[in-house]
Amino acid sequence: MLEAENLETGYGPMQILWGITIKAEKQSITTIIGPNGAGKTTILRAIMGMIQPWNGKITYDGDDVTMLPPHKKVERGLSMVLEGRHLFGGMTVKENLILGAYTKQARERLDDSLEIVYTLFPILKERSTQKAGTLSGGQQQMLAIARALMTRPKLIMLDEPSQGLAPIVVEQVMDTLKKLREELEITILLVEQNVLVSYHTADYTYIIENGQVVKEGEPSECIDIQEIRKAYLGV
Amino acid sequence: KQPAPTPTPESKPAPEATPSPEAKVPEKIVIGGTLSLSGKYANEGQMSLWGIQAALKWLNDVNGGIDIGGKKVKVEFKYYDDEAKKETVQSLYDRLITVDKVDVLLAPYSSGLTLAAAPIADKNGKVYMSHGGASDRIFEQGYTYVVQTLSPASKYQTGALDMVKAIDPTAKRVAFVYEDSEFSKAVFKGAKEYAEQLGFEVVFDKTYPRNPTDLTPLLSEMKAAEPDIILGGGHFADGQLLATQLAELKINAKLVSIIVAPALPKFYDALGVKAEGIVGPGQWEVGVKYSPEAAKAKGIEYFGPTQDEFMQYFKEVAGEDKTPSYHAAEAGAAILAIAKAIENAQSTDSDAIRNAFNNLHMITFFGEFKIDPTTGKQLGHEMVLFQWQGGKKVIIWPPEAATGEPYYPIPTWEEKEQGKMATK
Amino acid sequence: MKKYIQPLLPVLTLYIVLLGAGLSIPGLWQPIAFIMFYVVLGQALNMFLGMTGYVDFGYVAFLGLGAYGMALAFSLFTDDGLGSGIIVVGFLMAVIFSILLSMAVGAIALRLRGAYFAIATIGVSEGFKYLIEGARLWGGSEGIIISSQLRDSFGSEMANYLSTFASDILIFAIGILAAILTVYTLHTRAGYALMALREDEDAAKVMGVNVTKYKVMAFGMSAVFAGLIGASAWTLKLTYVFPEDVFNIIYTVEAIVIVMLGGAGTLAGPVVGGLIYGILRYYLATVLPGFQLLVVAPLLVLIVTVFPDGVVGYIKRKLKGSRFSKYVI
Amino acid sequence: MVFFEQLAGNLLYGIILGAVYGLATMGLSQIFGVLKIVNVGHGAFIMVGAYVAYWMFVLYSVNPILSIPVALVIGLALGLGIFYIVIRRLIGAPELASLLATFGIGIFIEEVAKFFWGPDHRGFSWNIGQVDFGITLIPNTKLLAFFSSVIIALILYMLFQRTRIGAAIRAVVEDREGAMVCGIDVSRIYAMSFGIGIAMTVIGGILLTLFIPVGINPYMGGEYTLKAFVIAVLGGLGSPWGAFIGGFIFGLLENGSYTILGLIPGVEPFSLTRFVAFSALLVILLVKPTGLMGGE
């Protein structure tokens, strides 16, 4: 579905990614994990076209999309939940959602999409006329995810969606993602610090360090769950 | 407060017609000044430049230059663009004096800029000729070397009053409606005093701020005052606006006299038939009767090109389709006055020139030149009154200068809408 | 001490070079005074704009009031036998006027943010202009001319000297003072408070920064310098004050342009910006009278597209981490 | 009685003037809203509009209303040209950098106009009668200016509030990156906003010329830049229809306060009307710090 080959990029003169190759198979859930500052966000941004790749190639659905601007990718069914939410703070929740369905194909299915996200996050329906900027941190995160779903993606990239969400909501989100994958045949590429979530959700995992892939495989192959538990919970 | 008395070198004897042996005859004489070629006075600046160039054409090409010690010395004009900004003038005048070594300075346009560069001129002891600083106040500051060519602001609207008084004793009610600016206030202060002196009743005296967009509030109030004559104006844009809105609100009066704006041909172009009958004061107009013959009749020396010559040179420098406004004429006349003063002084020494100005009494195409020796203020020059008649400016006042009869009372706006012209 | 001197060095050197050139090369004094007006104007505005991030479009009101302060001193006290003390009184009045206005504006407008503040202050300067004209305050639209008072108080020669030399020296002094004060402030708590409130006012508050106090302080300081410039570069130098001239928003715009040309918030920025702007305008006006703006304008646009952070901002970035970085702040 | 009649007449003119002011400001507000650019060269584009109306009328006898499409085309071309040559490079630069750029652009346009057309104050006369409102006479040209302003403002309102493009523009204003991931072509929105903003301003120039068909000169815009700033803020920056409403208020204050101020002795009431209008700005901002229609 999506393949980034040998991706290199950075900010200004500073190179961050040093030849990243990752793949997301159709209808799979792929996670990218790694320490802070490893370049995970940068990978997603480069794939989306929000920063120019210096080198390498991105293929999506069989086409070379390396140089396509973000909006063209959205039109082709690629969508992203940005780290830090990037909502339209002065607009209402509903307006944010409607803007999510900006492309032609998304607009045609607007009502259907609204229903999906409202079922997923009932609070958004309740608060549909509240300004997005005044939502609580977690509510904003929900809205960001919902807005990305509104684009009716074939492939959705999520940058730390669980950040700031109550556990109950994280769980719901993950369940929904799985459901969406089944029902709508969506491919999911997930950057997630919450390794436990990654572990339980992913089909395939990449571990990134210093802008390079250091390990990949099924979660059970590359994540030592006991280790994590120890580190995380001191058990 | 009384102005400080000026220590003019009045007591010195008038210079001889022959140069003293040690005075060297210069190679050329340079007059320098700044013009507002950009910015809010760009219109006046451009006109002035053309006027100056026309005057120089006569001075150098026809007259051969200035006669000093029997030798004809050519005159040059060195100018910079001051953009009508007060910060620039001092540095540019300083440059004119120290780098370009000019002999005499032509002041910038407008009273403010003239004041701004005055200290530089005064400090360097250069004669500083005002061709566009109309404010009377400039000459009350005690500067030694300022000299004025044009009539001061207080005289702009007195002609219209004189004329009405002479031809229509029944017209009593005068309204003033003018720009709230230094220049216009000076004009209408003078006019008001004069009107009261002549026995007019000032029924309305109000200003509008610079760059107005809509004068309705003011004009509808004025309409209620039922004036017989309306005197007003300020600069170009507001003058055009004033006339336009008088028309829109159908405010009729026996006479409408507007300062500055009607003097330019563009005034008529813009307003068309609405401009008919509108009167304006001018420092000068095409057709004024200042000729060598008239001078001879008065027993005053004539200097410079005739009006026709000036017009011809003007068209040579500005283009065939251009007619000089009074701004062009006053700048050109200023150059001629400087030239004459230098010739009389037989020297480029500032004190000698300044002194020569005191004794200079002449007529040019622009009119009489004679200054008040103490202040340098112009006394000899007379303003004229012109009227748009059938698409042409006709000088209607004073009678000595007039080229036509005043059309009085002017046609009403309703009549003008029917296409009536201010012609008999 | 060193940390104060190092960044001041380039600025002071420039000043000394300009001063020296002006004094020794004939015909250069007035052009340099002209350029200095822009340099110091930029410096004064930068004290507020650069430090707080607030843009004050009504900035010219302070220059105008300063100019009126000096002019009023002359028109009120010429006959009181103050001698040259009258200039001191004039400057005092200029300072008091600017401080009073800055406090009034500060109390009202500093609560506004961003462009709202910027443009509310246009209301102040334009409002003031039309109040003077409309209410016929201080001579109304006819303004105040002090040439004759200057002459009465000091005699012709001294008056000319004041207008053509002493007032320019004062501008130099104001500039140097502004530079020193800026450097000093930047290195004090106040400097950091200003930085914090410029970047994020709410976060600054939570960290204990009394944002109102520091904003008003910077505003007042910048206003005082503007008042001094108005009193010196306009009233003393040009000898008259017309409201339409001294409340003209173009000076605010020019000041912002100068600050941005050099780099906002940097010490040398306004100096360099003022130099570029002043020199461009002056020399092109002498070479291409009437057409200079056709060249100046595209040049300004070109400079800003090449150096969006300003020339000094650019240099500062290039020097970052090098041993010269201490000299450019 | 005369007092109230005059007041009513002045207010009537104030409304008409206000509509024209409003339209002449919408472009400024639009450009600020989307690109955070303070267009100090705003007045230059008004001037361009005025000249378009003038030349179309003088050379081809086209009445100014029919010049509006021409102005639209010229404005768009000018706006897009400037955007791609200059403004595009300044996106992401400090906000005030673009102020410097628009300052330069404004001067350049003025000087070019002066170079080609000279510094003269031009004007034209288009008489199509007037309506007698009893309290005052209003020329039909002014009524036309009023109605065109209102209609154009309504069209723009529809464009912004009701269309996808409008929503996209607002989204870009709120969060660039957020807009990108919604599939909005951000750079196109920037270009369009600038282009439309300039076109609106040029059209504003045409309508101003309908209101006052005289005094057209290269430097005429300066005055309107200032007023436009104030009006834009009055209405709430970035809200073009706020600007339109702000225009009304400004026009009403400017014209309406005259009659009342005229009662004060020893003053210049007309100059004071501007004092009132500018002070009103401060008062309104005190009550509502983000303008009438401004958001947070």
Next chain:
Amino acid sequence: MVLLKLEKVTKRFGGLVAVNEVSLEIKHGDSIGIVGPNGSGKTTLFNLISGVYMPDEGRIFLEDQDITELPAFKRAPLGIARSFQIPRPFRSATVRENVAVGAMFGAHGEKMSVDEAMSIADHYIDLVGLGDKRLELADKLTAVEKKLLELARALAMKPKLLLLDEVVAGMNPNDVDKIVSLIKKIKEEEKIAAVAMVEHVIPAVMKFAERVMVMNEGKKMVEGATMEVLKMKEVAEVYFGTSQTIGESGDARG
């Protein structure tokens, strides 16, 4: 001894009651965790304590001083410091300058000189592990580094009461562990009287807090010893979800 006392504090936004009559006492030595569903009012509570918002009702006391009406900048010198959930660094300043501002205007007193503030800043920058980014512009930091910066800035203020709003969110598990240990250590060493922590990363709360308050829909739901509260069924219902409870195995998601 009571450090901070909230008495029936209420904050409304229009019709929404974001914080509803919450009373709470934080004592010297406390390490308190605040949890609750999204939008339950945790951040708003912090905003009320730090003075970003003024309460509509109720009173706030700091060591017996009524600070209800005190503006934010006057609370900081009294010893209240906080981090922002969504980091708000001074973007164009360096990391060092950012932290130094905290030192200068926090509770060290007016006398703090710039140089002193810089060395204090360096100390805390090293402590949170941003040492090699000291001279970097804050804008260039990653999301997590910005959170660490928030922490360092708050610490540099020498608070008595430190309010941490989701500082470990988005951190890698190893780092979460490290940071929580660090905060504990700093609390001891720097003699911070009390720390209140809002987190959705429950392991961090479990590890850090001795006491937990659960908020729901603006109200205080329960308050008590950490493990006891987290195991409560009501809490699980509104917060963890029915399928999950905190088990001894620690396999909690979140």
